[in-house]
Amino acid sequence: MSEHSTTTEHDTTEHGTTTGHGTAGTRWTERYRGAVMNTFGDPQRVLVRGEGAYVWDADGNRYLDLLGGIAVNALGHAHPALVAAVADQLGTLGHVSNFFTTPAQVMLAERLLGLVSPGGAPAGSRVFLANSGTEANEAALKLTRRHGGPARPRVLALEGAFHGRTMGALSLTHKAAYREPFEPLPAGVEFLPFGDLAALEAALGDDVAALFLEPVQGEAGVRPLPNGYLAAARRLTREAGALLVLDEVQSGMGRTGSWMAHHALDGGAVVPDVVTLAKGLGGGMPIGAVVALGEQAATLLSPGQHGTTFGGNPVAAAAALAVIDTIEREGLLAHVAETGAALRAALVRVDGVAEVRGSGLLLAVQLDAPVAKGAAAALLEAGFIVNPVREDALRLAPPLVLTAEQADSFVQALPAALAAARQAVSP
Structure with missing residues (x-):
């Protein structure tokens, strides 16, 4: 995992410890399969807590949440006012x-x-x-x-x-x-x-x-x-x-x-x-x-x-x-407009990005090849949650409190994820 992975004493639950990738998460996924209707397929991760724009899974790995529960978590996770x-x-x-x-x-x-x-x-x-x-x-x-x-x-x-x-x-x-x-x-x-x-x-x-x-x-x-x-x-x-x-x-x-x-x-x-x-x-x-x-x-x-x-x-x-x-x-409308514009401007300069659609913090990163699923999987391993909304596009709908530094960390991680996705489908 990248710098977005961390383990602290708070990441350990009574149901399992953070002794390795997939241990507690695997057990919860098995229980999920036995109890929850299969309307969504297997969960990508088992999440246990969040703070601001970050979430942690059952094995203690941290992720920058760039999907926000599909545009739901406007104030991020555990905002004191909410x-x-x-x-x-x-x-x-x-x-x-x-x-x-x-x-x-x-x-x-x-x-x-x-x-x-x-x-x-x-x-x-x-x-x-x-x-x-x-x-x-x-x-x-x-x-x-x-x-x-x-x-x-x-x-x-x-x-x-x-x-x-x-x-x-x-x-x-x-x-x-x-x-x-x-x-x-x-x-x-x-x-x-x-x-x-x-x-x-x-x-x-x-x-x-x-x-x-x-x-x-x-x-x-x-x-x-x-x-x-x-x-x-x-x-x-x-x-x-x-x-x-x-x-x-x-x-x-x-x-x-x-x-x-x-x-x-x-x-x-x-x-x-x-x-x-x-x-x-x-x-x-x-x-x-x-x-x-x-x-x-x-x-x-x-x-x-x-x-x-x-x-x-x-x-x-x-x-x-x-x-x-x-x-x-908190002046979040202006913040969203400013952060979104800067994120768009940075993303269009990434090799493999053909276009960026949308405004504010509802964006699609249009790729020049149908590798969105592979890129999303690579980003998840690197500590970023995005949505491959189409075969050739990633959707971003992060919390409105996303900082410029957090957005930049995603931009820096995207080239490696796209390269890994392209390599995975190369003949």
């Missing part, structure tokens, strides 16, 4: 049914309206709090059905889209490998070529209930919408009477250097009808949100038409408020 907020709230009131509310729930809804619509949310705007991104998109899809009714049975999404894995959200997800085992899915969703305005204009009509877009397609390899597309989509959906739904589950909450990724697209002038959030919103606590803007938001879903047992519970809401407060207090 720990204190969760502990204080749980020690006061942990859960109530949706027959009641709590100050944390109300305050979070108010804050989200302001973050999504910084110029002031339109009258009637409302928030629904859920537990995850797929649940937020599921609720948004139900909302669009209420908007369209039988006269508007069609919903549009883009090729490459990922909106979740529950049945409704899955119908909006493009990848065949995710969809086909569970077909037939809820009907009416059509996929348009990514970034093709002519195709969008041709598809929109008075029978379309909504258009779902990700400002940045994370699972497709960190693909931002082309310049002008979002503004045109707003104009076309308004003309057709369809809702514009923006999925900011991965790209929102400061990930790209703005509170929402769409704030930095096309002059930041686009006001959508619905925005969905999750991942970084809770900083590691499970929470999702549907932010609906405008008068219709207050009436589209009425009592009994949707619900959730845990959504908006005071602990998750307190965590989200702590994330928002910390991002503001």
Whole structure:
């Protein structure tokens, strides 16, 4: 292991010691295979603790976490503000049914309206709090059905889209490998070529209930919408009477250097009808949100038409408020923009890197050969966690608190990892 590996007395657990690579981790993996459904394959490592942008595995090895739980751990691991907020709230009131509310729930809804619509949310705007991104998109899809009714049975999404894995959200997800085992899915969703305005204009009509877009397609390899597309989509959906739904589950909450990724697209002038959030919103606590803007938001879903047992519970809401407060207090939006720009500039100079896509700390390192899996494996051995989001691309979504020095350590390690990956596939 590299300098990112360390062993201390805190890295030893009652279940095994750090006496060699893979010992305690191997035992936990064997137990995992015997108890946990095989929906993810074997875990790459068994992680036991984290601090800031680092995590440690069961054998005491340290890793720079450049994936952040897939854009979830906005404040890194064990951030004092998040720990204190969760502990204080749980020690006061942990859960109530949706027959009641709590100050944390109300305050979070108010804050989200302001973050999504910084110029002031339109009258009637409302928030629904859920537990995850797929649940937020599921609720948004139900909302669009209420908007369209039988006269508007069609919903549009883009090729490459990922909106979740529950049945409704899955119908909006493009990848065949995710969809086909569970077909037939809820009907009416059509996929348009990514970034093709002519195709969008041709598809929109008075029978379309909504258009779902990700400002940045994370699972497709960190693909931002082309310049002008979002503004045109707003104009076309308004003309057709369809809702514009923006999925900011991965790209929102400061990930790209703005509170929402769409704030930095096309002059930041686009006001959508619905925005969905999750991942970084809770900083590691499970929470999702549907932010609906405008008068219709207050009436589209009425009592009994949707619900959730845990959504908006005071602990998750307190965590989200702590994330928002910390991002503001520590100036993390500017930090993310600055750190991300420097990281991009350094990565494009690495031999074997063809392009770097994205902004802030949601980036894809496009490689000049299909060696992403091998490079990710070599980086993991060297003490860095990244995601081979495509055969030829690595996704980076580290904690927003990533330092310039930590980012540079990854840049320095990348050439050797790419060389090892290329050598592994050489004839």
